[in-house]
Structure formats: C-alpha cells, structure tokens
Amino acid sequence: MPTLISDLDLPTVTTDLSLSEAERREQLHQLAQDHWIAKVELGYVITTHDDCAAMLRDRKWFSALSLIAQTQNYESEEWSSRPQRPSILSTEGDDHQRIRRIVSPAFTPKSADRLRPFMRSVVNDLLDPICEVGRSEFVADVCEPYPIPIICELLGAPREDWELFSRLAVDIFKIFNGNLAEDAPAIIAASNEMDAYMLDLIAERRSAPRDDLLSDLISAEQEGDRLSTDELLSMANALLLAGTDTTRNQLACAIALFAQHPEQFELMRSNRDLTSQAVEEVMRYLGAVRGTGRYASEEIIYRDLIFPQGTLIFPNFVAANHDAQKFEEPLAFDITREGGTPHLTFGSGIHYCLGAFLARAELQEAFSVIADRLPNLRLDGTVIWKPLQNGIWGPERLPIAFDSGY
Ligand code: HEM
Secondary structure (H helix, E strand, O other): OOEEHHHOOOOEOOOOOOOOHHHHHHHHHHHHHHOOEEEEOOEEEEOOHHHHHHHHHOOOEEEHHHHHHHHOOOOOHHHHOOOOOOOOOOOOHHHHHHHHHHHHHHHOHHHHHHOHHHHHHHHHHHHHHHHHHOEEEHHHHHHOOOHHHHHHHHHOOOHHHHHHHHHHHHHHHHHHOOOHHHHHHHHHHHHHHHHHHHHHHHHHHHHOOOOOHHHHHHHOOEOOEOOOHHHHHHHHHHHHHHHHHHHHHHHHHHHHHHHHOHHHHHHHHHOHHHHHHHHHHHHHHOOOEOEOOEEEOOOEEEOOEEEOOOOEEEEEHHHHHOOOOOOOOOOOOOOOOOOOOOOOOOOOHHHOOOOHHHHHHHHHHHHHHHHHHOOOOEEOOOOEEOOOOOOEOOEEEOEEEOOOOO
C-alpha cells in the first residue's frame, strides 16, 4: 500500500545562507547519503542522482517555472498583466514536443562547432587588455560579456547591440533570484524592451532572411507546422536568457576552481586532450545551475509514495552531483576522473538543456584559450559569491592574477 508523502517522517532542510560554498557542498553530499528526499519550505528536495534523473524524466512532473510568482507569494497587477506566452522552458506535453521538434535541428553539435572560431576570437579579444597587465576582475572583464556576442551571432542580432542584450539579460534573469517583490519592476521593464527589440528583428528577417538562427526559426517547419510570431518571440527570449547567464556563471565557477586548484589547471594546460573532461568535471563539481523545480500535474506514485497533485519537488543538482552512489570520491575535484562525469547540471528528461552542445563548445574554447594565455593563474583576493539561493549561481567578483604577456 503506497504511503502519502506527508505521512512520512522526513527531516526538514533549510538553506543556511551563512554557509560557504564548500560547506554547503559537504552538507548536500551528506544529505544525499542519508535521505533521498527531505522536506523544504515549499515541498520536497530530491537529493540522489538516480532519483533526480528518474523524476525529471517522468513527464507527469511539470516545470515549476510558471509557478515562480506563486511560490514566492508575489502578486501585482503589473506582473499578472504581462503578456503570457508559452515558453519552451515551461510548456509540457504535446505543446512542448512540438516546439522542441521545430527548434532542435538548429542545436546540433555541428551547428555549435561552426561557431568555435568565433568563440575563440571573442575570448581572445576579451583577454587582450588583461593579458598586458597580468591581473583581472574576471567576472566583469571576461565572463559577463563572453556569451552575449555568441548568442547575438547565433540569433543574427547586430554587434552593436551586445551591450543592450547583456543589460537586459541581467535584469530578466532576476526572476530566478527569489526576490520578485523587489525585482519585478526591473524584470518587466527589461522584458518589454526585449519584446519590442525582437519584434523588429523578426519583422526584418521575415522580409529579408539571412544565414542566422532567427531566419532558420522563421522558416523552420515540421510537416507544415511553423512557429507563430508569439512563439518566435518567446523562443528568441528563452535562448537569450537560458544561454547567457548560465554560461557566464559557469565560466566564472570554472576559473575560480582552477585558481583554487592550480595543479588541475596545470594538468589541463599540459594535456589538452583533457579539456572536454575538464568542462564536465567543473560542471559536476561546481555547476552554475544548482537545481530546478517541478510540480505534480496529477497524483503521482513514486517509490511507493503518493505525491498529491500540486506537490512541489526540487531536484537538487549539487546533491546529485556529489552522490557517493554515482561518483567515487565525490568531494574531490579531479579532471582525470575515470568513468566519466554524468552530471545533472544540464538537467534531464524533456527539458534537458537544448543548448548543451553550444554551452560545452563555449566552455571548451574558453578553457583552451585561457590555458594558453593565463599561465600561473591564481587568486588575487577574495572570491565573492552570489547568494546561495540564486537559481543561476557563481562568483560575483573573481580577482585573479597570472603571468602577463601571453
Ligand atoms: C553552462 C551553461 C548552461 C547550463 C548550466 C544550462 C542548464 C540548463 C538546465 C539545467 C536546463 C533544464 C532546466 C529544467 O529542467 O528546469 C536547461 C534548459 C534549457 N537551456 Fe540550458 N544551460 C546552459 C546553456 C545554455 C545555452 C548556451 C543555451 C542556448 C543558447 C541554452 C538553452 C536552453 C533551453 C532553450 C532550455 C529549455 C529546454 C526545454 O525546456 O526543452 N542553455 N539549461
């Protein structure tokens, strides 16, 4: 007889925001050893790799993105009257499958590889000024700007709009910071600005298609089915959002880690075949996306437990990526790890990151150029981390030093 989840005597986990990043990792690693599920304020946290993956693959669990205001008890006229467009990130079932099928052909390894020379030139341009001086606040100098030209290039937005995109992405991404009461006006203003911009760009490409993703998405067709203007707008926004803050934080996490583990950086420098593995290990050990949320679209029975309709769960990627059942010595950062690193930082199931090939290529190219040009990489002050409750997370400030002139 299955048991109702609320009848189970589970421990309650709170996020102690005073913990350091390393203390939090240890805490979550321990939690995954002791309990595959625990209570949190709004529902249940899922801690083990296998359970996170299994629940994310079960289509009855829907993305909780659409409930973000509700989970923060936030309500306002301005917020509820925003245009409600179906986004790939939050639609489910046939609607999701349809959008995903139309856009997937644009996100193959081949299309990511096409951008590799451009990625290298963007990193090199960003490194030129700091390599002269041998030190940098790496978040502002390199990580923040890096993904924007790439998304613009991919979408087909002109170079002169890089800064606009960067600013709008920062504001729109505040939606994941758990503080809508304060951030909603900035999020709404940035979203409106982005919509107006994208509508113009869509109209331009409709009348004169080019060799870019937006033109591809406009003409993309599966068995006579095309994306509507609203869907195109929503897709372009989703890509800009999902593809910028994630990548910039992941790169900053990586460089902080390499500066703290110089022997691992040297290993990669001396053996470039390790670059792809280094990307995977960085994403396992210090992933920029620390978890996600789902709700039960109907009553769900899992592991002989009944989850009533509406139950919220939070698959925790940090816990899953340090699950001792899945990884040997999970608390060690080791880019030569054997057996691969099947981390969950790109998620799992139908919402698995659409841009995973692109993100991997961006990180691999950045690692490779950085390995060439920042020898003797080290910390040059204290790393300041974003608050642990941020959905997309990494260093706020990353002061580094290295040998100049390369
Ligand atoms: C290191 C960088 C990145 C990380 C860590 C990351 C992580 C993730 C995660 C965890 C999800 C699933 C969210 C969930 O299940 O609730 C996701 C979805 C998604 N990502 Fe990424 N992402 C990255 C880069 C990118 C890039 C570069 C793009 C595209 C340009 C992109 C586009 C998307 C899209 C469109 C989705 C939604 C897919 C769907 O719902 O079907 N991501 N990403």
